[in-house]
Amino acid sequence: MSKRVILISVLLMCRLPVALAAERPVSRVEGVYISTGDSHFLGGSLPVDSRASIEAAFDMLKHVFGIKRIYWRGLQEAAWMEVMHVREENFRSASFHHWSHQLLREHDLEKLAVQIAHAKGLELWGVGTLGDWGATPETPSFTQFPMSAEARFRIEHPEWAPVDKYGYRRQGGPVELAYPDARDALVDVHTRLTRAAGYDGIIFLSYVENFSTRFPDEFGYSDPIVDEFERRYGVNIRKHDFTRYASRADWYRLRGEYLTQYLRELKAALAPDGTKLGMFVNPRTPRMPGLWATLPHTYFTIGKLYFDLDTWVEDDIVDLLAIYGGSSRAVQAKTVRDCLWMTRDTDVSVSFVTTGLTDPVWQPIFARGLGAIYAAGEDQHYLLRSRIPAQTAEALTSGTLYEQMRFLSQVIDGEATVASAAVIPFAAHENMLMRRLAVFALGRLKDPAALPVIEAALTDSENGVRCKAMQALRDVHRPESTARIIDCLAQFGNHPLGEMARDTIPRLRPFPREELTEAALNHGSADVRRAIIRAFGRGPATADDLPLLKQALNDSDRYVRAAAIRTLGTVRNCPEAVELIVEALNHDDVAMSNRAVDALENTIKRRDRDTLELRPRMLQAAVGLFRKMGDGCKRADRDWGYRSAGNALLAFGDDGEAALRDFMDQSADKRLAELAWRVLYFREKAGDNKFNIITEKENEEALKARPAWLKTIEIERIAQDFESDRTFGGSVSGSVGDVHSIPARWNHFGPKGPMPWMQTAHSGKRSVRLVRGGNGMNGWVVGPNGPDPELDYELRFWVFREPTGSFVVATRDGARRANETSVLVGGNGSVFLRNEVEGPGWMPTQLTIPEGKWTRLSVRVDRPRKMFGVALLSAAGEETKSSVAAPLGPVERVNSVSFYPQAPLGAACCLDDIELVERR
Known part of the structure; x- marks a missing residue:
């Protein structure tokens, strides 16, 4: 080896005490x-x-x-x-x-x-x-x-x-x-x-x-989107399915x-x-x-x-x-x-x-x-992945500022160790990031001798250093650390310090329960009391803490009160804690009653052995809170409190769901029925940080189950106003119209009726006159064009009764010639429903259609309940509904509407603006 090569090698080795020689990929x-x-x-x-x-x-x-x-x-x-x-x-x-x-x-x-x-x-x-x-x-x-x-x-x-x-x-x-x-x-x-x-x-x-x-694809159906999509592609995406030429991709675009x-x-x-x-x-x-x-x-x-x-x-x-x-x-x-x-x-x-x-x-x-x-x-994390290579302990004495930071980061990450005495001086460094790293590294080293330095950092001029000192005390602490934490919160209390304290206090060992209790009860700083009560809720709260939590329920600070009730929900196998939670459900402050029902939910989910006998009382309390959300509710949580109460009821399993279904099925309180339906069918979360993903089909099923008055989207399946001169002008006989279109096909027209009638009409110039002695009238569409067999629908039409005019109207499965609904309007105008399944036949509704006045008759089908009822609307816009409902007849699919004139001979009624609409 040449002297030149040896010299270069020696010079390179001189750097090794500070930087560990390693090949690092190039990064930009x-x-x-x-x-x-x-x-x-x-x-x-x-x-x-x-x-x-x-x-x-x-x-x-x-x-x-x-x-x-x-x-x-x-x-x-x-x-x-x-x-x-x-x-x-x-x-x-x-x-x-x-x-x-x-x-x-x-x-x-x-x-x-x-x-x-x-x-x-x-x-x-x-x-x-x-x-x-x-x-x-x-x-x-x-x-x-x-x-x-x-x-x-x-x-x-x-x-x-x-x-x-x-x-x-x-x-x-x-x-x-x-x-x-x-x-x-x-x-x-x-x-x-x-x-x-x-x-x-x-x-x-x-x-x-x-x-x-x-x-x-749950959302995105606002009016401008729906209108513009229909203008471009001819499809109303609220009412009709996407097609090959009016697709979801077109909607996204x-x-x-x-x-x-x-x-x-x-x-x-x-x-x-x-x-x-x-x-x-x-x-x-x-x-x-x-x-x-x-x-x-x-x-x-x-x-x-x-x-x-x-x-x-x-x-x-x-x-x-x-x-x-x-x-x-x-x-x-x-x-x-x-x-x-x-x-x-x-x-x-x-x-x-x-x-x-x-x-x-x-x-x-x-x-x-x-x-x-x-x-x-x-x-x-920034320093460990930076372009500065890994360092040795010598960096603390001979490295640059950022090489020193890099080494301290290695200590924090467990990649290196060093005597705490070598780190302590950096806790007083002028650079606040260096102080943070030093304090955190001292915590990781777990040397009790460094505790005065870590605790002193709780009063640093920078909140970021104070937070790191709070975090460092999770790894190493002493009895005196509790007082230092309390003093820090009292002097500097703010949101991130409170978050740090909440997670640090439960890790103190031995747990300083008496000192913390005294501070939570009597300290003048709400920041101190909040942090301690919240920390107790992270794990150490027991039945021994009930005196503290009882007093905290009446704290002058609202956040402390709410934290206390949540913490009560973490106390295991404690009937007295349950009683306090149940009592808080009736608190005047909605924040308290909602946190109480959250605590109740947590208690139920744990199924603590010693509180199982209180389960009926807890269920009754949750039901009582939910009931307060109904019609006329003026609570501050009117728009959201039902969620807390409803989720607690769901935690009771079958019993809670049964209570919600009772709310949903009753009709005296509409808001309560609606909210119960929401809780049962709209469960957005499957965990603390997890979506509850459903399919679009499952969503459709949920919407079908909602109370009938919420089904406001109407899709026309049959709509006929008899105004078309091409179809109803001149002499009409037999069948007219198209089974593939919404105006539908209508049959049995003849000189004795039914017949187009120009002498009176509800709208426009023409109606149809139905006469006893003539034929009945039937309007129908092909099966798939009728109402979805799982969705609600409504048949409505306007009728003008001549003296003694009487008729039966039915919605039918034309292929099977079976009625799903039948309504009789008698010669005196009385309206009856037919029980197509069993019972007394025609059921009186106490409704009457007067002679000589246009009146709208609506037949409303409630699929979930498998019942139908009727309502009348006067020309002045006044609606009266019957309280009587009849069961639906057994049909596969409704695709036709039939009108049959009734005695006496020659009695007549005029019909106009007939609509069969599916409700979604």
């Missing part, structure tokens, strides 16, 4: 994604809540990755703070919203982040949401009801929320972009916030975080056109400032929206709408396509290559989000000069 990182909301909520993620923390974070990211851009999800957070109505009864989420408001208000955080980025030579792009604008209060989210917040523009314009094809359920999250005013509202809020902050660009995520959608129009309008609004526009792209299905990272991980939570990437690129609507993660990296890389091809010879850039910078799949893409967007959570 052009930007880093920071989810500010997660950071502000949790306290453990990379801190970005102050000037010092943002300065330190941006410096670190620039040096360890060499980035040029920050993707800052603060735009979404700022937009939420701008437009959201916060529901205080969801205490945990409301606490976050208030903390976020405070940060944005006190620090002008978005503008501050942009200024810091620019001072360091970095761009900052605001990351916003395409459609996560909250939801109605009964929409399920991560935790309890109500849904935490909803944009005021959704509340003020409920029609903007995408609707299902029945016009009944509203989707949580997006607004329907087919409404021009909705697009204007979104353009306005994003333009104002972008100009105020000074973002270099904005880019959108396209998933929403709630559990309202139960199958992929139509909705996507309005998305493209929104982006086009937003780009135009941003253009004067030179602000760029981008979109995160789904790697698996790039022309569909993104996927939320929750079970089953394959779900378009914003709905299905076409992402027209080609038009966005061709028309210069977007400046960047960033391929999101959430797929195999091979699939993601393929989409990156496809987008590079699509954007060739254009000014549109392409990038991709990954946590796996060293995966070989990226090497060919890096070789083309493309950079990645790195995404992580806690501080150490």
Whole structure:
């Protein structure tokens, strides 16, 4: 070996004490994604809540990755703070919203982040949401009801929320972009916030975080969409199936056109400032929206709408396509290559989000000069995956700032160890990220000698350091640590500190129950009392804590009271706790009664041996709370309390479902029946963080079961007004019309009747006169064109009774010549129903059709109950309904309507505007 080679080898080895020699794949990182909301909520993620923390974070990211851009999800957070109505009864989420408001208000955080980025030579792009604008209060989210917040523009314009094809359920999250005013509202809020902050660009995520959608095509039937689809393709998608030439794909593309129009309008609004526009792209299905990272991980939570990437690129609507993660990296890389091809010879850039910078799949893409967007959570995650190689302990004495951070990250991750004395000095470092890493590493090292340092960090000037110190105490602590935690909460109490304390306190060993109880009972800080009561609910609460929880139920702070009732629900095998929960169901504060019924649900699901005998009492209490939600309810939880109570009833299994079915089947309280049906048939979640996915067919079955008065969509199966001169003009005999059309085919016309009649009509110029001594009249369509045999339907027509005019009308299965319903109008106008199954034959209804006045007769079929009834409507619009109902006759499918004149001879009635409509 030559002297020159030996010398080079020695020089290289001199570096080994600090950096571990290792071959590292080449990676290019052009930007880093920071989810500010997660950071502000949790306290453990990379801190970005102050000037010092943002300065330190941006410096670190620039040096360890060499980035040029920050993707800052603060735009979404700022937009939420701008437009959201916060529901205080969801205490945990409301606490976050208030903390976020405070940060944005006190620090002008978005503008501050942009200024810091620019001072360091970095761009900052605001990351916003395409459609996560909250939801109605009964929409399920991560935790309890109500849904935490909803944009005021959704509340003020409920029609903007995408609707299902029945016009009944509203989707949580997006607004329907087919409404021009909705697009204007979104353009306005994003333009104002972008100009105020000074973002270099904005880019959108396209998933929403709630559990309202139960199958992929559930929503998207708003009026403008339905109307435009019918104009283009001749199909009303609320009433009729998609076809080969009017397909679901056409529907997705139509909705996507309005998305493209929104982006086009937003780009135009941003253009004067030179602000760029981008979109995160789904790697698996790039022309569909993104996927939320929750079970089953394959779900378009914003709905299905076409992402027209080609038009966005061709028309210069977007400046960047960033391929999101959430797929195999091979699939993601393929989409990156496809987008590079699509954007060739254009000014549109392409990038991709990954946590796996060293995966070989990226090497060919890096070789083309493309950079990645790195995404992580806690501080150490960024450093461990940075371009700084692994370090040895010597880095703490001779390494650079970021080599030292890298080594501390290895200690946190369990990849290295070192004496705590070598780490302690870094807990006082001027860089707040270094202090966080040092304190967290000291916790991981579990050296009791370091506890004074960790505890001292609870009073650090930076909230991010205080949060890490709270987290570090989970791994190592002493009896004195409890007082330090309490003092920290009392002095600095805020949302992320409370979250950290909630999860740290239950891990203290030996568990300081007496000290915590004293503080929870008597401390002057509500932040202290909240954190302790919430922490007790994480596991250690026992029957011995009942005196504490009883007093906490009457705490001056509403959040403490609600936390106490939830914590009671974690106490096992304790009849006294159950009694307190049951009593709280009658609390005047709806937040308390709802948290109480949540606690009741948890207790029932556990099936504690010592409380099983109280099961009937618990069921009765839950039924009582649900009953309060009915007609005339004026409770503050009127729109969402039924969900909490209903879910508790479902936890009782068959007994709870039976109670709900009793509510649903009664007719005295319509609202109660409707809410019970919702609870039984709309179960959006299958777990704490899992959608309850159903099929479209299952949804149809659920909608069939809803109370009859909710079935407002009508599909005409037969509709005849006798106005066609071609069909009914002149002398008509025999059969006329078409069995394949809605006007239907009508038969038995003749000189003795039935006959077209010009002397009187309800509407237009003509009716049909039915005369005793002539024939009956039958109108029919081919079988498949009649009402669905599983859906409700209504036959309605207008009748003009001449003196003693009498007739029978029946809905029939023409092929089998069997009646499903029969109604008799007697010579004196009395209306009767026929029991086609058994019983006394004709049943009086106490309704009468007068002579000489046009009156509408409706025959209404309720399929779930297998019954039918009648109603009359006067020409003045006054409706009277019979309380009598008769069972349906046994038929396979109704496809005809028959009218039979009755005695006396020559008695006549005129009929007009006959409709047979299916109700959905």
